[in-house]
Amino acid sequence: xxxxxxxxxxxxxxxxxxxxxxxxxxxxxxxxxxxxxxxxxxxxxxxxxxxxxxxxxxxxxxxxxxxxxxxxxxxxxxxxxxxxxxxxxxxxxxxxxxxxxxxxxxxxxxxxxxxxxxxxxxxxxxxxxxxxxxxxxxxxxxxxxxxxxxxxxxxxxxxxxxxx
Amino acid sequence: xxxxxxxxxxxxxxxxxxxxxxxxxxxxxxxxxxxxxxxxxxxxxxxxxxxxxxxxxxxxxxxxxxxxxxxxxxxxxxxxxxxxxxxxxxxxxxxxxxxxxxxxxxxxxxxxxxxxxxxxxxxxxxxxxxxxxxxxxxxxxxxxxxxxxxxxxxxxxxxxxxxxxxxxxxxxxxxxxxxxxxxxxxxxxxxxxxxxxxxxxxxxxxxx
Numbered sequence: 001x002x003x004x005x006x007x008x009x010x011x012x013x014x015x016x017x018x019x020x021x022x023x024x025x026x027x028x029x030x031x032x033x034x035x036x037x038x039x040x041x042x043x044x045x046x047x048x049x050x051x052x053x054x055x056x057x058x059x060x061x062x063x064x065x066x067x068x069x070x071x072x073x074x075x076x077x078x079x080x081x082x083x084x085x086x087x088x089x090x091x092x093x094x095x096x097x098x099x100x101x102x103x104x105x106x107x108x109x110x111x112x113x114x115x116x117x118x119x120x121x122x123x124x125x126x127x128x129x130x131x132x133x134x135x136x137x138x139x140x141x142x143x144x145x146x147x148x149x150x151x152x153x154x155x156x157x158x159x160x161x162x163x164x
Numbered sequence: 165x166x167x168x169x170x171x172x173x174x175x176x177x178x179x180x181x182x183x184x185x186x187x188x189x190x191x192x193x194x195x196x197x198x199x200x201x202x203x204x205x206x207x208x209x210x211x212x213x214x215x216x217x218x219x220x221x222x223x224x225x226x227x228x229x230x231x232x233x234x235x236x237x238x239x240x241x242x243x244x245x246x247x248x249x250x251x252x253x254x255x256x257x258x259x260x261x262x263x264x265x266x267x268x269x270x271x272x273x274x275x276x277x278x279x280x281x282x283x284x285x286x287x288x289x290x291x292x293x294x295x296x297x298x299x300x301x302x303x304x305x306x307x308x309x310x311x312x313x314x315x316x317x318x319x320x321x322x323x324x325x326x327x328x329x330x331x332x333x334x335x336x337x338x339x340x341x342x343x344x345x346x347x348x349x350x351x352x353x354x355x356x357x358x359x360x361x362x363x364x365x366x367x368x369x370x371x372x
Contacts, residue, residue: 071220
């Protein structure tokens with residue numbers, strides 16, 4: 001997994017790209033020709049967009065790293081699995097090593113560096129709730145650092161969306 | 165790039181006429197009913213998760229391609245994905261932008277130490293704000309970590325995140341005993357959940 005830096009340039013997006021990003025953050029059709037469905041949705045009287053155009057643009061946005069993912073967003077908890085947010089306080093000297101060790105766990109769904117004493121924040125998604133604790137124990141053993149486990153106690157809202 | 169605004173839950177900031185991002189789409193996850201029990205994955209579902217968790221094929225018939233891979237029909241792939249959406253095993257099928265590349269350069273995890281007796285009501289209020297994308301109550305880890313309310317705020321610049329954090333602070337009022345904003349400075353990993361491929365669970369041998 002290549003690391004993306006926030007110094008990376010803001011992309012120039014066409015109106016079509018913006019429309020696609022806006023529309024497809026909400027959902028993607030479950031029809032046999034989903035890109036055709038999308039093409040019909042973004043086409044206007046003045047501007048017809050083809051299925052091939054949509055396919056080409058989505059692939060290009062993925063290739064350019066403007067989209068980081070495209071597909072089903074699975075929720076481990078709904079499959080009877082475990083989910084938690086965890087944090088570590090890692091020295092600068094050890095940061096790259098610990099990043100590699102933490103990311104090597106397949107249960108790490110995402111991991112962010114944050115500007116704080118607790119400078120590594122990651123989400124663990126596991127197939128069973130018990131596996132969270134095992135995973136954290138293994139991680140502490142491998143890295144030599146304490147893992148702060150911060151599972152959600154209450155969810156007030158989830159609905160990340162960027163409008164362009 | 166023109167005006168960037170985090171889309172509010174109430175406001176449509178799109179200027180593209182033919183398209184309303186807030187319109188309920190037939191494939192939105194919003195219609196799904198809240199399940200009372202966990203969804204139990206069958207072996208085929210599990211194989212379908214493994215086959216799609218890294219993404220869908222960007223091709224005319226993506227569900228056909230996955231079906232061919234698993235030895236099931238396109239229609240069955242669609243039905244099973246629909247069912248997982250209904251049960252919220254899939255939150256949604258969608259694109260996830262790299263927020264840095266589309267102009268949201270500031271990603272602030274705002275964290276708050278809120279009096280326990282007030283957190284449920286205030287958390288609900290904070291969660292309703294249009295620019296808060298995630299809002300959770302989480303455990304404190306005294307003495308290292310005293311914050312129990314997490315609200316993610318994205319902005320084009322840090323100044324915008326800070327302005328919004330001030331609004332949160334005003335809502336929390338006296339119930340707030342301390343707060344910080346943790347900005348992300350690097351994405352170290354962003355793959356989403358991964359089920360491990362079981363030796364034979366994804367092969368056609370389990371089609372019985």
